[in-house]
Amino acid sequence: MTVIAVLGNGRVGGNLAAALTRAGHEVTAVGSSPGAAADAAAHARVVVNATPGAGSLERLAALRESLRGKVLVDVSNATSDGPDGLPAGLLHPGSSLAEQLQEALPDTHVVKTLNTMLFPVMTDPGALARTPTAFLSGQDARAKQVVRGLLADLGWHEDWITDLGGIETARATEAAILFVPHVIRSGGFAPFAVSIAR
Template sequence: MGWSTVIGILGAGGVARALAAGLRAAGREVVVGARSPAGWDVPGVRAVAPREAAGAADVVVNALPGDVSLDVLAGLSRELQGKVVLDVANAVVPDPVGFAVALRYPGGSLAAELQRVLPGSRVVKALNTAHVSLMAAPGSLPVPPDVFLSGDDPAAKDVVRGLLRDLGWPDRAVVDLGGVETARGPESFVLMVGDLVRALGPVPFAFSVAR
């Protein structure tokens, strides 16, 4: 993936801000798709309407809430045609506090559903097992975390590996699980988050495989 590649990020929440800042710091050209572009404030990263961002980008990151991701991205299928779509979202049924009590796509995954409605795109799942504060700063933990890839297209995974390097993830931390159907494993990790927060407190954490 060349340095001239434009990275489009759909969403304007904490995840989008962390990834936009991290990729911009690595020298990438980043454009964000937001419903309210005027409220965006990450230096060096412009915000436009989601359709414009998807159309202008070479690689698109889904940083939208999981419960709206499928509908929004399906509506952008023309703009996403032929592009790598990095899905970092978790689609869950939340409890009153906001922690996941069930997956929105049990037996499957958001990534697989996105690939189904975007047959002309190349969907790769990654980064959804890391706290937002670690997505662009994995080295801030004393124990090195891992990041997982799920997707059907090897070349698309290579593109995502390049983005992960930009965000500070070393190659040894990247675990390729296989096709997009394997995304159900990493997506299920979110079911532990509420219990982990109650056990550990509100500290940043990520998934790591001892090996």
């Protein structure tokens, strides 16, 4: 059992909080209140960033002391939205939200994952017709091992998880968000994920 704070209680955060609770973890999900977020993060071992990506850096940088020494699982993508509300561009071209978070939070172990899929797949990967891939990006091997364990609790098989390397590799997976509006427009809002076929 791991004490987990999920920052963000929208569709993504709520879905992850419910699934991690079902898996036996002690989970606190909080919304936009800075005080509640700081308190939840301070008492957790793992913190999940499921806040809207455009404001994540500012929100989490303000929690620096509460996040010291914690594993921060970043599932958000920082994008500008088009007229239809779907992602239209990256806010950190040549970098990534995960890299920006790691720079702002040097005493926190940032791990990027689960950001290359629609949110239902995060907690039910086996529901897809083909095997999806969950990518890991991060500097700390122990932190990534903790995240692997949480992914297993969410239904991700070990061979469905690909460790891409350091936090700089998150810029590749975050860029994959630019597929999303086109896939949705062509096939509707149905669960899908990026998958590596070998």
